[in-house]
Amino acid sequence: MKRIASIDITRGIVMVIMALDHVRDLIHVDSLTQSPTNLGTTTPILFFTRWITYLCAPTFVFLAGTSAYLSLQKSSDCSKSKRFLLKRGLYLILLEIIVVNFALFFDPGFHTILFEVIATIGFGFIILGLFLNVSIQTLGILGLIILFGHNLFNLIPLTGNSTLKTVLSLFFNQTAIPFSNRVFVMAYPPVPWLGIMLVGFASGKFFEWPVEKRQKLFMQFGLIALGLFVALRFVNIYGDPVKWSSQNTSVFTFLCFMNVTKYPPSLQFCLVTLGIMFFMLAISERCRNKLSQIVSVYGKVPLFYFLVHFFLIHLLMLAVLFLQGFSWTQMNFASGNFGRPKDIPSGVPLWEVYLIWIGVVVLLYKPCLWFGKYKSRHKQWWLKYI
Numbered sequence: 001m002k003r004i005a006s007i008d009i010t011r012g013i014v015m016v017i018m019a020l021d022h023v024r025d026l027i028h029v030d031s032l033t034q035s036p037t038n039l040g041t042t043t044p045i046l047f048f049t050r051w052i053t054y055l056c057a058p059t060f061v062f063l064a065g066t067s068a069y070l071s072l073q074k075s076s077d078c079s080k081s082k083r084f085l086l087k088r089g090l091y092l093i094l095l096e097i098i099v100v101n102f103a104l105f106f107d108p109g110f111h112t113i114l115f116e117v118i119a120t121i122g123f124g125f126i127i128l129g130l131f132l133n134v135s136i137q138t139l140g141i142l143g144l145i146i147l148f149g150h151n152l153f154n155l156i157p158l159t160g161n162s163t164l165k166t167v168l169s170l171f172f173n174q175t176a177i178p179f180s181n182r183v184f185v186m187a188y189p190p191v192p193w194l195g196i197m198l199v200g201f202a203s204g205k206f207f208e209w210p211v212e213k214r215q216k217l218f219m220q221f222g223l224i225a226l227g228l229f230v231a232l233r234f235v236n237i238y239g240d241p242v243k244w245s246s247q248n249t250s251v252f253t254f255l256c257f258m259n260v261t262k263y264p265p266s267l268q269f270c271l272v273t274l275g276i277m278f279f280m281l282a283i284s285e286r287c288r289n290k291l292s293q294i295v296s297v298y299g300k301v302p303l304f305y306f307l308v309h310f311f312l313i314h315l316l317m318l319a320v321l322f323l324q325g326f327s328w329t330q331m332n333f334a335s336g337n338f339g340r341p342k343d344i345p346s347g348v349p350l351w352e353v354y355l356i357w358i359g360v361v362v363l364l365y366k367p368c369l370w371f372g373k374y375k376s377r378h379k380q381w382w383l384k385y386i
Contacts, residue, residue: 003300004070004207006284009292011063012299013280014056016361019309021053023357026317026338029347037259039252046350047255054262057117058273059280060302061193062200064121068128069136069204078132084384085129091385092122095307103310105338112336113184118306120188124197140202146195151239151267174263183336192264196274211285218282225275232268233257239267297365300372303386305364312360314338321346 025031034041036050072081096119105112131139153172169175175186206214232239240260247253260269284292298305317338321331324346331339340346348356375383 005288005292005296006281007063007066007207008296008299009284009287010059010277010280010299011302012295012297014059014277015298015302015305016295017053018056018060018306019313019360019364020049020354020357021056022310022313023316023360024049024350024353026313026340027320027347027356028353029345029349031347032337032340039247039256039259042255044251044255047259049350049353051258054260054269055273055276057188057193057262058196058265058270059277060117061121061124061196062203062274062277065124065128065197065200065202066204066207068125069201070207072132082129082132085125085132088385089122089125089129092125093119096122099307100310103307103314105333105336106314107333107339109182109334111182111334113182114187115185116187117193118303120190120193121197123190124194127194128197128201136202136205139198143195143198143200143202146191147199147270148267150192150195150264151241154241172264187263189264192270196265196270215282215285218278218285222275222278222282225271225278229268229271229275232271233260239271240269241266294365297369297372298361301368301375301386304371305368308367309360309364312363313356316356316360320348 024036030041036042036046039047068085075081096116097113100116100118101110101113102108104114128139150172153168166175170177170186170189171191172189173186174189177184177186206217209217233244236243242259242261244253244257244259247256258272260266260272262269265273317340318331321340326341326344326346330341330344332342333339335342375386
């Protein structure tokens with residue numbers, strides 16, 4: 001099946017934006033001590049530097065489901081497709097735990113192990129593989145039920161420290177489990193994200209429609225999602241555990257209104273981010289210019305970009321620390337601080353974060369262009385996994 005340009009463009013945009021968040025995480029002077037969404041300490045530009053990157057994970061997960069559907073249309077062998085999804089799912093989980101965690105922390109002892117977006121996509125692929133015989137409509141409905149209903153989990157009366165609560169929390173809530181001088185952090189609890197992937201998988205059918213028809217549909221989906229977000233957020237009853245309230249200024253009241261919960265992704269978070277994603281898909285259907293060609297280069301090789309950009313950003317972080325006069329002995333890679341010295345100010349201001357981000361994106365263009373061409377011209381089995 002021919003590649004769908006709107007998917008590559010939309011995914012490319014969010015991959016570029018994603019790098020901004022990771023540069024900020026690793027290199028911004030206040031990233032270790034302050035949350036950019038803490039209204040007591042943030043600024044509007046810092047808040048939206050973080051908020052705009054909220055688009056990345058849900059779009060990435062949704063389009064992973066969509067791409068899985070489109071990929072499966074190339075094969076009529078259901079058992080073969082099931083094996084591929086199961087193997088790819090397990091591979092992504094291992095990739096997250098081993099490669100991504102090392103790229104993030106540079107800690108060979110793996111004292112902090114994060115289960116994040118790549119692993120949760122892997123979990124979703126495993127579930128898709130196990131339920132591949134279920135109709136696409138049923139999977140889509142199940143995804144919507146999860147999406148709209150998972151916020152009810154916290155209302156279930158479970159005993160404080162019961163085993164059942166611990167196990168279920170791993171799948172529904174952000175959870176940290178210490179063990180053997182290490183900590184496992186379920187940063188992306190898989191069930192809420194599974195809902196997004198299942199809806200994305202079921203939406204793959206729409207990409208078989210004519211461009212004009214699906215463009216109109218995506219615009220409608222975007223309007224519905226954003227309309228529901230505004231309604232639910234305004235009512236302030238269901239869809240996000242953190243209520244909004246009036247602040248000292250109208251600007252900060254707006255920030256509070258937009259300050260939805262990502263960990264785990266609340267219904268309101270999903271509605272606003274996926275609503276914007278649908279608009280991006282609709283606009284990208286007819287967008288054919290130099291800029292769209294550039295961002296699609298990143299969108300065609302998302303996993304390659306994801307892996308390489310973490311290593312590059314972390315190496316740049318080390319370069320910044322050395323330029324600021326820190327020595328190797330001052331860097332603690334086992335603390336979960338990415339190697340940045342503890343209790344000593346380090347990093348760069350926000351405007352320099354933006355400069356480094358632009359540099360990262362520019363530096364990765366040629367490697368992504370090369371790998372995209374290599375992948376399109378070669379059919380080795382391992383290329384399916386990157």
